[in-house]
Amino acid sequence: MTQAGTAEVPKVTLYSYFRSSCAWRVRLGLLLKGMSRIPYEYKAINILKGEQFTDEFTKLNPLQLVPVLEIDDVKLVDSIAILQYLEERFPDKRPLLPKDLVQRAHIHQVVFLIASNIQPLQNTQILPVIEAKLGKEERLKWAQYSIAKGFSALERILEKTAGKYCFGDMVTLADVVLSPQLANAIRFQLDMAPYPTIRQVGQALNELPEVKASAPANQPDAPNL
Amino acid sequence: MTQAGTAEVPKVTLYSYFRSSCAWRVRLGLLLKGMSRIPYEYKAINILKGEQFTDEFTKLNPLQLVPVLEIDDVKLVDSIAILQYLEERFPDKRPLLPKDLVQRAHIHQVVFLIASNIQPLQNTQILPVIEAKLGKEERLKWAQYSIAKGFSALERILEKTAGKYCFGDMVTLADVVLSPQLANAIRFQLDMAPYPTIRQVGQALNELPEVKASAPANQPDAPNL
Structure with missing residues (x-):
């Protein structure tokens, strides 16, 4: 079970497209949560060229959308689900939600x-x-x-x-x-x-x-x- | 500050339209979280007649959508925000999310x-x-x-x-x-x-x-x- 506040530095890979607003949400969330010091790996998926429709990417995300985030051995899709996970896993790194x-x-x-x-x-x-x-x-x-x-x-x-x-x-x-x-x-x-x-x-x-x-x-x- | 697990029985009013799938999400969430024993007040907003566009309702929800939930003196809109609030406020009443x-x-x-x-x-x-x-x-x-x-x-x-x-x-x-x-x-x-x-x-x-x-x-x- 992944616990909140796990201390070790995770390995992070983001599948992104520069212009995708949903990928931007996650890029911004990662930086705000302090990931700027953990250089995450950036994998570009060119949406206009249809790279999201390959078999390989469809296995990553059946919805064929960026972003996809790999964090250690965990794979997550959907920008809001990813942001909520980051908030729950790293609650003390610049909280993006108040406690109330x-x-x-x-x-x-x-x-x-x-x-x-x-x-x-x-x-x-x-x-x-x-x-x-x-x-x-x-x-x-x-x-x-x-x-x-x-x-x-x-x-x-x-x-x-x-x-x-x-x-x-x-x-x-x-x-x-x-x-x-x-x-x-x-x-x-x-x-x-x-x-x-x-x-x-x-x-x-x-x-x-x-x-x-x-x-x-x-x-x-x-x-x- | 509203704390999780507040014990007293809240007064609950739901603005709903019978056919709205978003209102249904909240009706179902309320029942699963044990609100069946707390008879909540049901206020019907007829979407087909445009009752969501009145000034009175627009004050409740500028997006002019059902559902709106009033729980004691708190007013909440958006079905997913409401479900997350109910989960956080009543975490022990039939949890709808695991801890992992x-x-x-x-x-x-x-x-x-x-x-x-x-x-x-x-x-x-x-x-x-x-x-x-x-x-x-x-x-x-x-x-x-x-x-x-x-x-x-x-x-x-x-x-x-x-x-x-x-x-x-x-x-x-x-x-x-x-x-x-x-x-x-x-x-x-x-x-x-x-x-x-x-x-x-x-x-x-x-x-x-x-x-x-x-x-x-x-x-x-x-x-x-």
């Missing part, structure tokens, strides 16, 4: 608002389907609509909870999930004017060295532009 | 496979959009395709982990989320032949009194047919 149960639930709400209500509607699985059925212009509109709908609700929540970050001045799992989603919003040219709180939190997050180091442009498989 | 961290992560993977990769693509927010853009026949095809894609991956996972339920013979959060998703699959007339393990687990789950009591047909707002 209600505060934890409020943070989880924001995590799932993004992970279940925004991201799945504008990811690399769904957008090609939308484009094939409705055309290229509808693809962008669809992505913008999906993010705007979720951000409207998120803005109303964060108005009440935000300090420097989503919940006061502590970096939490909500911020880990928000940062990549914000980058998607900007990539899809969403008008951010209606979301001043989200913008402000996003600016603070962008100044964190862990956010910079985990950003798509700074990954080994990012193209040299 | 890796096993917990594997269960979370199945929870999020359904909650982030299947349900959002076939829920009452997205299907009307698909129907408006592509027609009624595409609506059914879309729902079937979304569930089938997720179930193919889920079948490969459960082949290795299932006993009577998703993970051995313990009822876990994975089962709490699977049960309503299976009912959706049947409602959308999905051919279940390719998923023998999912079917078998589903049959075992359907025999649980808590699954029966939380099913849509047995809710106060279900129509008399």
Whole structure:
């Protein structure tokens, strides 16, 4: 049985694609949990070339998605399941959740608002389907609509909870999930004017060295532009 | 601060819609966690009539979705955040997660496979959009395709982990989320032949009194047919 707080330094391998927002969540979580001093191995899976569909990768993750994390002999898929595992296994390394149960639930709400209500509607699985059925212009509109709908609700929540970050001045799992989603919003040219709180939190997050180091442009498989 | 294992009996109100699979997750979770002896108050929100869009309800949940749970003076939205809160607050009342961290992560993977990769693509927010853009026949095809894609991956996972339920013979959060998703699959007339393990687990789950009591047909707002 793996116990919380196991002391030895684990061997970590991350299967990632530089632009995947779900892989970014895990890259950011690893850095925030202090893994920057444990150089993890980075294995690039090129989603646009379909490398996630090989038999070898499908054995790793039947859902054919990045990220996959190997930590010692444990293999984990799904970004949120991975983040929760890291939090439970290394609770003392920069906690990303407070101890109060209600505060934890409020943070989880924001995590799932993004992970279940925004991201799945504008990811690399769904957008090609939308484009094939409705055309290229509808693809962008669809992505913008999906993010705007979720951000409207998120803005109303964060108005009440935000300090420097989503919940006061502590970096939490909500911020880990928000940062990549914000980058998607900007990539899809969403008008951010209606979301001043989200913008402000996003600016603070962008100044964190862990956010910079985990950003798509700074990954080994990012193209040299 | 709310502590785990608080002894007093809480006052519980659930805002629900009988057919909502996310509300069903919480109804089932409440019953499994022993709330059957604490008669919770059921407030019906008719999604088809748009009762989730009123100002009063939007104050409760800016995302304009059921379920919302009030437990004493705490208000929680998002089915998975609610289930995690109940698990953390009442850890000794029929645990729905084991103590081993890796096993917990594997269960979370199945929870999020359904909650982030299947349900959002076939829920009452997205299907009307698909129907408006592509027609009624595409609506059914879309729902079937979304569930089938997720179930193919889920079948490969459960082949290795299932006993009577998703993970051995313990009822876990994975089962709490699977049960309503299976009912959706049947409602959308999905051919279940390719998923023998999912079917078998589903049959075992359907025999649980808590699954029966939380099913849509047995809710106060279900129509008399």
